Amino acid sequence: MEFQKKQDDGRRAIRNKQLIRVVQFLSCMLLTTFVGQAALAQTAVEIELHNTASAEDDFLCWSPVKARVRLAQTQSSDKTVSVSGTVSGNGRLQFSAQSATSLTSNTYSPNDQINIELPANGGWVELFVSGSKASDGSKDVSIRVAEATSGSELGLLPVMVRVRKNANNLSQVEKSNLLNALASLNGHQSAIPTESYEKYANAHRVAFEIGIHQGHMGWPLFLAWHRAFLLSLERELQQIDPTVTIPYWRFDEDNSNIFTPDFMGTVAGSTSPFGTIVQFSQTNPMLGWRMTSGGTLTRLRDSSTRLQNVYPPSRFQLLHLIMDGSGANEYGGSVPANGINSQLERRHHNYAHDSVRGWLGSGASPRDPLFFLLHANVDRAWAEWQAKLGKFNKSEVSAYSAQGAYPGSGGSSTPFRKSSYAQDVMWPWSQDDGSSTPNDSQDNWPSSGFAFLPSPSGFAPVGDPTPASMIDYLGMLNSTDSTGFCYDHINYFGEVQ
């Protein structure tokens, strides 16, 4: 229902947008006819985000994206207008009239309101817009264009500042949107389970062979591969409901709102003393969460109190030093165990998986959707480290340790398999199964049929993801590299709140 509602909302928004333009056009015509040229102070404008008329791509986060405005009708003279964001909902916007094809976090200087000059001939004027405060699960903020002198409104474009948030603090609408999208992807509306969701669990399993874990062995992929994996699912969910993002599970903080029958389920109140079968409420779309292989979702424990109470703080000392920038400041590290890639894996990630167990404790752990909330938190911690230490240069070995591309068959002298190097397209998105090089066993992959969906908003990566394309995820060094996802507490300028 919610899914259908969202689709209807989307269609309604497009219709409204078209209607606004028709009304604006008719208003102009009337004014022109009956009032004459002098009355053209009421001229309407057209506004587009990502330089398309479609409402489907009207989403952004902290990174600056292109927008454009023009007069709907040619005029006798240029017109000065103000551009700002509405303040009725939760989302907030900022703008910059800088003329450039792309920006960096050092060159972007946005304001809450800017004035621009619209040419009389109806030509587009480009500007940059970014979010400064997150929306609450819908297009609750609009780009507002008004007459610079009188303040009369000339046009509105509803958009959403869509960012990943702490799952413990989601609004009811945000939770509901996420659960409905997950259930829809997993085929809950149909009687027969589909593999649309389960393919993630299967891919994760096989991908172990390319070294997506065990960073302390020197394998570089853990953080970069899982970032792409999260984004892959997120885009698939957004195809169902464009307002959805993957929230993060702060397993190192209170998370009592996550493990409830109405959200991610609970093992509290299960049928037996140390019950393991996850309980959902009757109204939770996740009720009956299933895989084609059968079985019901199990967890040993609900939350991560174990993580805080059982593991001695001394185990986290090295990670804390690295996160503060006072420890090793490399992605991989000359001693692999001490790089951020290994430390986040061994401390945050492994302990979180281990604290829950059941489906989340095995190689097929993405079967439990909690997997993605867990990994969003690991990714968030990596993003925080990147922001604090400025590790966004995809060509630097300290930002990603396996630079270059797979050098070809080198036997044991080639440390990593194809798919691991910065310029390699990662499996399962790579469609290269290595059949053209039969003597090289390091580049053989099963065909996955796994597609990395392009962003309707044109966010990177354009094409299939490489580790390099995951590094400057905010587009801080080049706004065109922005992947379109952001965390609520790390802004475009690398400030961690």
Place this chain on the structure above:
Amino acid sequence: MKSIFGLTVLFTLMACSQSSSAELDAEILSHPDPNVVQFYSDNLSRIEELRETIALDDEDVERRIDALVTLEVEYPLAAEITARSYVSDENERLALEAIQVLQGNLIMSDHHMPHDMSGASPRLRYMFEKHDASKAALRNAVADERDTVRVESASFLASLSDEQSLQIISEGAASGLYSEVEAANLYTLASDGVGEKYLQGFVGNGELEAQQTAVAYLGSNPDYQSTIRDAYFLNADAPTVLRVEAARTLSTYDVGFISYGPEITEQEGVDPALFEATMDSLIQLQKIRPILTPDQSQLLLDKTQSYIGTQQLSTEDEARFSDLTEELRTIAMQEQRLE
């Protein structure tokens, strides 16, 4: 192949015996990354110092645990090898710490073990051998006499769907080391159809709570749904609590529930809890995927009203059945309107 065999023997020997420093060094030295080998070689004296502290059983246990934690933080490979020897240590806290060190290494390394290792890189081969050796060591704790040590290691290995551990748990349940409920819950942690064959043993057998767990779990698997349906849901001789559990699970997971669920209304002497659970399940199903025809909706409404008329219901049950009847009436009216 020869080198794989050699490595396997080496790892297995280490897993099964108290490690000496020479053997441990050999395992680290066989690491495929020369940088890693160099790092461990350079720090061997520090590693040995920490190991000696861990081994001193007359020492303050806090100091021993600190040494193991430090080893794990600074030299994870050395810690993993060392921890294998302490999972059954006489000191319970040290044993649990050693188990956690192994778990931290094993948790995400079992994804997809290829049967054919010929195409595996040296790094991957090393990883698999290391994984197997640590898992073998951890299995020793599954039959430990101490509850904490036993359940900690068993719940972890069950989550990895480790068949050998499930077998140890099964034998432990037979000997009384594990309660039946503990065993049943541990089996549910396994995936890939591994736990099901052990849970099957509780169908019609064992403690009520263990059976309840088996019903809740097996009822979600299409391969076992007919068993749960016949042994519990439709079986008038089965305990009500188990029949109710079967109704909940089957209605959630079995698409065929709509065809046999209403049979409950035909049975005599059905407990109100089961009648209510079945009707409620059908109502919930109808909300997700409309499946009842107007005739079926009306029939269920009639049957429910008739059932209420024959029962001495408690005040609480009366209120619940009143809500149920109202919901059924609404559905029946909606369906008739749609028709």
